Amino acid sequence: MKPVYMDNNATTSVAPEVLEAMLPYFHELYGNPSSMHSFGGQVMKEVKRARERVATLLGASPEEIIFTSCGTESDNTAIRSALLSRPDKRHIVTSRVEHPAIRALCAHLATQGYRVTELPVDGEGRLDLEQYRRALSSDTAIVSLMWANNETGVIFPIEKAAEIARERNILFHTDAVQAVGKIPIDLGRTSIDMLSLSGHKLHAPKGIGILYLRKGTKYSPFLLGGHQERGRRGGTEATPSIIALGVAAELAQKNMEMENTFVKNLRDRLENTILATVANTKVNGDRQNRLPNTSNISFEFVEGEGILLMMDEYGICASSGSACTSGSLQPSHVLRAMGIPFTMAHGSIRFSLSVYNTDEEIDFVLEKLPPVIETLRGMSPYWKADARLCGES
Amino acid sequence: MWDYTDKVKDHFLNPRNVGEIEKPDGVAEVGSIACGDALKFTFKLDENGRILEAKFKTFGCASAIASASAMTEMIKGMTVEEAAKVTNQDIANYLGGLPDEKMHCSVLGREALEKAISFYKGSPEKAEEEKIVCECFGVSENEIERAVRENRLSTVEEVTNYTKAGGGCGNCHPLIQEIIDRVLAQPASQAPALPKLSNIKKIKMIEETLEREIRPALKHDGGDIELVDVVGNRVMVATRGACSSCQASNLTLKNFVEVKLRELVWPDLVVEEVSA
Numbered sequence: 001m002k003p004v005y006m007d008n009n010a011t012t013s014v015a016p017e018v019l020e021a022m023l024p025y026f027h028e029l030y031g032n033p034s035s036m037h038s039f040g041g042q043v044m045k046e047v048k049r050a051r052e053r054v055a056t057l058l059g060a061s062p063e064e065i066i067f068t069s070c071g072t073e074s075d076n077t078a079i080r081s082a083l084l085s086r087p088d089k090r091h092i093v094t095s096r097v098e099h100p101a102i103r104a105l106c107a108h109l110a111t112q113g114y115r116v117t118e119l120p121v122d123g124e125g126r127l128d129l130e131q132y133r134r135a136l137s138s139d140t141a142i143v144s145l146m147w148a149n150n151e152t153g154v155i156f157p158i159e160k161a162a163e164i165a166r167e168r169n170i171l172f173h174t175d176a177v178q179a180v181g182k183i184p185i186d187l188g189r190t191s192i193d194m195l196s197l198s199g200h201k202l203h204a205p206k207g208i209g210i211l212y213l214r215k216g217t218k219y220s221p222f223l224l225g226g227h228q229e230r231g232r233r234g235g236t237e238a239t240p241s242i243i244a245l246g247v248a249a250e251l252a253q254k255n256m257e258m259e260n261t262f263v264k265n266l267r268d269r270l271e272n273t274i275l276a277t278v279a280n281t282k283v284n285g286d287r288q289n290r291l292p293n294t295s296n297i298s299f300e301f302v303e304g305e306g307i308l309l310m311m312d313e314y315g316i317c318a319s320s321g322s323a324c325t326s327g328s329l330q331p332s333h334v335l336r337a338m339g340i341p342f343t344m345a346h347g348s349i350r351f352s353l354s355v356y357n358t359d360e361e362i363d364f365v366l367e368k369l370p371p372v373i374e375t376l377r378g379m380s381p382y383w384k385a386d387a388r389l390c391g392e393s
Numbered sequence: 394m395w396d397y398t399d400k401v402k403d404h405f406l407n408p409r410n411v412g413e414i415e416k417p418d419g420v421a422e423v424g425s426i427a428c429g430d431a432l433k434f435t436f437k438l439d440e441n442g443r444i445l446e447a448k449f450k451t452f453g454c455a456s457a458i459a460s461a462s463a464m465t466e467m468i469k470g471m472t473v474e475e476a477a478k479v480t481n482q483d484i485a486n487y488l489g490g491l492p493d494e495k496m497h498c499s500v501l502g503r504e505a506l507e508k509a510i511s512f513y514k515g516s517p518e519k520a521e522e523e524k525i526v527c528e529c530f531g532v533s534e535n536e537i538e539r540a541v542r543e544n545r546l547s548t549v550e551e552v553t554n555y556t557k558a559g560g561g562c563g564n565c566h567p568l569i570q571e572i573i574d575r576v577l578a579q580p581a582s583q584a585p586a587l588p589k590l591s592n593i594k595k596i597k598m599i600e601e602t603l604e605r606e607i608r609p610a611l612k613h614d615g616g617d618i619e620l621v622d623v624v625g626n627r628v629m630v631a632t633r634g635a636c637s638s639c640q641a642s643n644l645t646l647k648n649f650v651e652v653k654l655r656e657l658v659w660p661d662l663v664v665e666e667v668s669a
Binding site: 075116295301302303304305306309310322323330342343346378379380382 | 394402405406408411417427429430431432433450451452453454455457458514529560561
């Protein structure tokens with residue numbers, strides 16, 4: 001059964017042209033780019049080209065691009081580097097809806113003598129810039145805010161937030177893993193100092209990411225080793241993946257309009273039809289300021305894992321913010337930060353589309369999903385009954 | 394993705410006994426929507442006092458639905474007394490096992506069964522103020538103690554898997570650890586106030602334990618055992634198959650058979666080999 005894949009915020013398929021471009025670098029052009037011989041040297045040229053392509057997508061210069069192994073490494077590197085470069089400052093400002101790569105790191109740093117402010121969001125997942133401004137202090141070393149939320153797709157006003165940090169001489173990092181390729185980014189025109197990107201969210205393979213580091217930003221490497229990446233990240237270059245990311249960056253640039261027209265239309269049709277045909281459903285997150293591919297919908301009185309597993313029987317792939325799927329016992333931290341009621345949070349399903357989805361696939365989901373919800377609601381003690389809240393019995 | 398057994402998937406995709414019995418003999422609601430699992434359970438008895446019908450409605454994940462479905466299947470035909478003995482481990486075993494993180498689903502099933510039985514018996518709801526240890530999920534000290542005792546849990550993480558306690562803010566982790574330490578420090582014989590066993594019941598339990606827990610393990614090694622008699626706390630058995638010629642059979646009897654019987658039936662039992 002070919003999957004109906006609507007979980008592209010989790011990961012994407014490697015684009016055929018990306019796969020084709022990277023394959024020779026495994027077994028034909030396998031030289032080490034640092035070697036003195038031309039067999040390796042020719043690979044260095046391709047690495048350079050990939051760096052330029054990624055820089056173009058971001059509106060950056062090639063020397064501002066550091067290849068890493070993933071978004072998490074980029075996030076860790078950025079924040080640790082910022083703290084090392086401002087040893088007199090002990091305060092970090094972030095938000096309550098960040099990716100675990102940031103949250104877990106900040107939670108760890110909080111045990112190491114740093115003070116962490118997690119900014120709240122409103123019911124639509126939006127940041128209050130005034131509150132943000134007030135959170136900054138003379139002790140703040142770095143701000144790290146995600147550009148777009150992986151669960152809801154809600155976009156933060158990152159350019160504005162970066163400007164505010166710059167005015168206060170505070171370093172600004174953004175996790176843009178979900179945003180790159182879906183919204184235009186021109187780093188040269190912003191005050192962003194550091195940005196994380198992950199290859200596998202934009203049709204490159206897993207295991208490759210980048211850290212953008214604005215020219216002139218003080219920096220301490222996270223991985224010490226060889227002179228690769230100008231001594232900013234040790235370790236032999238993952239050449240096939242780097243070359244793949246270069247091609248994927250070019251493709252992302254080319255597909256950005258399609259993301260915002262074709263993909264957005266698919267998403268809107270899926271979302272609007274579900275809202276119109278299934279009772280007691282709600283979209284989570286600010287629908288005006290959202291990635292074009294993401295829809296987070298809550299189905300009241302049912303639990304997300306059941307929905308996912310029943311859809312899985314039809315080969316439909318999505319994800320959920322319910323407790324049972326999160327590996328913890330509480331629903332997603334993003335939905336909780338937004339104050340989504342438990343009756344809704346446990347039944348949240350995220351669909352995240354890509355340019356490879358089709359109208360037929362949307363029809364298929366629209367045909368299969370409503371009976372799944374009906375079946376599970378038929379089993380639910382709360383459906384057509386008054387909901388109880390925790391603590392009452 | 395959770396590693397569910399085929400039986401869990403079957404009971405999730407084709408749940409048995411979904412619904413609600415009108416005018417039930419026993420009814421219980423456990424869990425809450427905020428906590429992510431909730432179960433409404435009803436049963437009806439036939440004229441001989443056996444469970445004729447059992448139905449459930451569940452809000453929860455696949456394993457919660459499967460656990461409720463399994464539990465209702467298991468207890469059909471049982472007397473209320475028999476059903477009262479069903480443990481969360483029995484429910485998990487019926488399903489071929491549950492992932493550790495999902496054991497709380499089987500506990501929810503057992504809780505519903507227990508509560509519905511006390512409804513039937515008319516015993517007052519546990520009115521005494523229970524001390525809540527986990528505020529996030531409303532789990533009481535008694536519930537945690539019981540899970541630790543019955544499932545021999547030794548870490549906070551295990552307690553969270555079985556009861557959800559400690560799965561939220563984590564503030565109660567030290568309290569949970571204290572409960573674990575306390576329960577595990579108690580000698581097994583004093584753990585619960587053991588009910589007095591009649592001889593008939595004791596012999597029946599010994600037989601059941603031999604059948605379910607001991608003989609399959611011995612047969613696996615080509616041996617076997619037979620119950621000859623029970624006199625007071627002396628359990629007389631005869632060895633069969635590989636065991637009867639095995640030099641180590643006395644060790645097996647003392648270290649395995651006796652240990653199991655003491656654990657599962659009565660702490661003072663002594664196993665003796667007789668030739669029969």
